Amino acid sequence: MRRVFTLLATALFVGGPQIGLAQENSPGFGGAEDVAFAQRLWDQLVEARLVGANAIGSQPYEGVEPHGVILTTLQSTLTTADREGVVIVKNNYIGENVSVQSVADNPRLNLDAITVMFRREAGYDPENRNWFWAKFNNDGTLSANPRGVALAGRVAKNPEGGCIACHVFAPGNDYVFLNDQFAVPEFFADAAEPPAGIKNFNPARLDPQPAEGALSPGLKVTYYSNIFNLVEEVREWAQAEPGTAGTPLLSLDYNVGSGLVLSSGRKDGVGAVIEGLINFPEAGVYTMAMQANDGVELTIGGVTILSDPTVHADRFTDLVTVQIDDAGWYALDLLYFEKRNTSTLELYWLTPGEEGGLNFVPPSAFARRSG
Ligand code: HEC
Structure with a gap:
């Protein structure tokens, strides 16, 4: 096509x-x-x-x-x-x-x-x-x-x-003709059903739903400065340390090479606990994936859907499907760290009925509770 x-x-x-x-x-x-x-x-x-x-x-x-x-x-x-x-x-x-x-x-x-x-x-x-x-x-x-x-x-x-x-x-x-270096992995966009082996998740919607006036754009982020080797270590630090609040993340499309990690102001040794809400605008099956460097773990509606918890270069997680029974806001919890050198944190989805490849989840889908 x-x-x-x-x-x-x-x-x-x-x-x-x-x-x-x-x-x-x-x-x-x-x-x-x-x-x-x-x-x-x-x-x-x-x-x-x-x-x-x-x-x-x-x-x-x-x-x-x-x-x-x-x-x-x-x-x-x-x-x-x-x-x-x-x-x-x-x-x-x-x-x-x-x-x-x-x-x-x-x-x-x-x-x-x-x-x-x-x-x-x-x-x-x-x-x-x-x-x-x-x-x-x-x-x-x-x-x-x-x-x-x-x-x-x-x-x-x-x-x-x-x-x-x-x-x-x-x-x-990836908008590039000449090579596929920046491509999102090929998947089953045109298949009637996802092939066997693709994990499907069915997270719980927030109940009650937050009032629109109670939300601000972007995700809350708290930073921990340490050399982490595993996402689990970020979770442990966050339980023991207060961390430093960062400027909220309006989108998850960070690809900065050896530059500053997210909004931390630091280039290396960053752990991040990212919390907020994600809006699924309609019911149906969403395909999701992340690209990260280094470790990452994404939980939606209390269900961990994507995990690649170790130190590594830019790479995509598995593709998963998420069955959304009711449109609306779901809790989002994301753990991330960057050890040294380059950093990447990107969240992609393909919405129900959409054709083609995955795209970044748009900023309009992210929010946090005001105040
Ligand atoms: C009608 C289609 C079309 C339009 C319009 C177009 N491009 Fe391209 N572009 C291509 C194709 C096809 C290639 C691959 C060509 C090749 O190298 O043989 C390409 C290649 C490129 C590349 C090399 C990377 C790549 O994708 O392979 C750059 C950079 C680029 N275009 C920039 C632009 C810019 C800037 C504009 C607008 C000012 C533009 N293009 C408009 C079709 C288009």
Whole structure:
């Protein structure tokens, strides 16, 4: 299904206008903040030799519309004080006599545009895996659509040609065509029934349900600073120590490399007890999974549904299904720790009847009791 859409969307662009035409002037991109962010990003890319006159070379290959006749792609990470973000740079070559050889010989010649995806901080655009999109001209200025709106930011969801609108069809639901490094594991989205071996849980809804006015956005978090090796040790510390309250977590889509762990302000040796409520907006079967680094244990409605309690690099938990009999708020308890180096904490779901791959649970599904 997805593949067909990809071909269709691509076909619309063959011989057609350049990327970015006919986009709505949506608040999602082209604002002052987006433009400033893109300009900083360009400077960092120059510094990292991923673009510009001193850019490191990479093997050219024949591309597909809308990107260019010949393409080169570089993937790396950019580091700021807070976090490391993955960046993918695509050089798009267009011209009468452009060929793999001509680009290999002179990578500055016929360079029409540089399209960039940069994975931003948690909460930036959880609906679309937090990618920031930009299209630069070969001199580093931003491209604009015919309305003069700069192509920088959450560009764009309308089907007539936004980056997001087309990249949403990339396999693995990670918006990246070229590899599946950021993909959510394949699963049984189209199967009538989950295959044998998938665990199904049936957690209890909060009774009574909290009044809407009694809730604030985000999950409560308490930090414990120690070198933990197991999630169980975080639970033990939390029983003995008061811990430090952190800024509530509005979403669970943290992927920070060796940057700061959640809202702790620390880079290493962090345990976190995260508590609050999760809203299942309709009854039915939800598929859920987490990606974590290091250990994690998720309990919903008093039932532990996902657990990967040890020290490890980024990896996904098993996929599980959660049978929700009644829509509404359920208790959420999450234990997490990061020992050293990189940290990741992401919660994914696929809602009943939804097709395709898992997405981040949206911020609207998280809350905590006010006060
Ligand atoms: C009509 C579909 C379509 C649109 C619109 C589109 N892309 Fe792409 N993009 C692709 C395809 C297909 C590839 C893989 C091409 C290849 O390398 O052969 C790709 C590859 C990329 C890559 C390399 C990573 C990857 O996914 O493989 C980047 C970066 C990228 N596009 C950025 C952008 C940006 C930024 C925009 C908007 C300004 C954009 N794209 C608009 C289809 C699209």
